[in-house]
Amino acid sequence: MQRYTTTAIVLHWLIAILIIGAFTLGLVMTDIPGISPAKLRYFSWHKWTGVTVLLLACLRLLWRLKNRPPALPDAMPAWQRGAAHGLHHLLYVFIFAVPLSGYCYTLAAGIPVVYFGLFQLPVFIAKNPALAETLKPIHYWLNMSMAALVALHVLAALKHHFLDRDGTLRRMLPGRSY
Amino acid sequence: MKLTRSSIAALLAATTLLANAVPLKTDAAHSSVTATFKQMNVPVDASFKRFNAQIDYDAGHPEKATARVDIDTASFDMGEAEYNKEVAKKDWFNSPQFPKASFVSTAIRPGGAGKLNVSGKLTIKGRTQDVSFPLSVKPEGGKQVFEGQLPIKRLAFNIGEGEWKDTSMVADEVVIKFRVAASQ
Numbered sequence: 001m002q003r004y005t006t007t008a009i010v011l012h013w014l015i016a017i018l019i020i021g022a023f024t025l026g027l028v029m030t031d032i033p034g035i036s037p038a039k040l041r042y043f044s045w046h047k048w049t050g051v052t053v054l055l056l057a058c059l060r061l062l063w064r065l066k067n068r069p070p071a072l073p074d075a076m077p078a079w080q081r082g083a084a085h086g087l088h089h090l091l092y093v094f095i096f097a098v099p100l101s102g103y104c105y106t107l108a109a110g111i112p113v114v115y116f117g118l119f120q121l122p123v124f125i126a127k128n129p130a131l132a133e134t135l136k137p138i139h140y141w142l143n144m145s146m147a148a149l150v151a152l153h154v155l156a157a158l159k160h161h162f163l164d165r166d167g168t169l170r171r172m173l174p175g176r177s178y
Numbered sequence: 179m180k181l182t183r184s185s186i187a188a189l190l191a192a193t194t195l196l197a198n199a200v201p202l203k204t205d206a207a208h209s210s211v212t213a214t215f216k217q218m219n220v221p222v223d224a225s226f227k228r229f230n231a232q233i234d235y236d237a238g239h240p241e242k243a244t245a246r247v248d249i250d251t252a253s254f255d256m257g258e259a260e261y262n263k264e265v266a267k268k269d270w271f272n273s274p275q276f277p278k279a280s281f282v283s284t285a286i287r288p289g290g291a292g293k294l295n296v297s298g299k300l301t302i303k304g305r306t307q308d309v310s311f312p313l314s315v316k317p318e319g320g321k322q323v324f325e326g327q328l329p330i331k332r333l334a335f336n337i338g339e340g341e342w343k344d345t346s347m348v349a350d351e352v353v354i355k356f357r358v359a360a361s362q
Contacts, residue, residue, distance in 0.1 A: 035261055035264045040217060040347060041218070041347070109257055110257050111220055111222060112220060120220075127223070
């Protein structure tokens with residue numbers, strides 16, 4: 001079975017690791033009461049990771065538009081193909097929507113992102129506490145929705161690998177092609 | 179009218195009296211005191227919601243001007259209630275023990291058109307430092323608007339104790355910016 005390009009595989013796993021990291025940091029940092037240096041550090045790391053995901057998502061989308069992914073197994077029923085495509089499209093939407101919502105939230109809260117503490121990223125929303133209050137739950141629920149979609153995505157991949165044994169997961173794994 | 183030495187003296191005395199007797203009325207809605215600090219290199223603006231500025235100023239006698247600003251440290255607003263509560267605590271402003279920060283001018287000298295050079299004593303968290311800074315003054319809509327900024331070192335005032343002494347987390351330099359609109 002044909003595999004994804006090396007570029008697609010690298011981008012997929014890099015984004016996956018960064019998303020899991022940013023998501024975990026997000027849960028941990030918002031759970032720390034009051035303020036502490038560790039909390040502020042986690043907030044910065046969370047934002048830098050999110051911005052990195054957004055940048056990689058742009059690269060990934062460009063790559064995806066120029067490179068067709070390998071075909072799905074022939075034996076796959078039509079509804080599963082439809083579900084797979086739908087889920088993949090949604091995940092593409094979320095890898096943009098989640099970091100963008102967080103970015104807008106921090107801008108509205110009046111705290112610009114200084115990438116790796118080195119340079120300030122564009123500020124296109126002025127400080128606006130009311131807007132920040134609106135964006136906060138939006139960022140949270142986009143994250144939770146994405147987590148649910150990622151869970152489905154992982155379960156489907158594991159089903160293909162262990163139940164169907166059709167090589168679908170192997171297309172996205174590093175290693176030799178079969 | 180022939181000006182005699184004594185009438186000039188009387189006139190001077192009267193203008194001096196007048197100059198000293200014009201405390202301006204501060205327009206709180208158009209006045210602000212903010213502090214800008216850097217947290218992991220991120221510039222953050224926060225403002226003091228409650229303060230009281232008393233300025234005696236006569237454009238004809240700027241050298242006679244005096245200024246006093248009292249700031250309610252517990253009114254520091256970073257935009258999030260949880261953080262506001264934190265900075266009133268002992269490590270930061272210690273507002274229960276030091277509810278007020280104050281600036282009292284000791285000398286105000288004219289420094290060219292629309293400019294004043296202000297020296298005075300700044301007290302925060304029980305520590306006093308001599309500071310001086312340029313102040314601009316311009317008439318705006320029937321009011322005098324005083325604007326200026328003053329960079330300070332937060333650690334000189336013990337702002338941020340314990341683990342917060344780390345200036346790589348919160349920079350030592352904090353810029354206090356203020357704008358006071360006042361009318362006669």
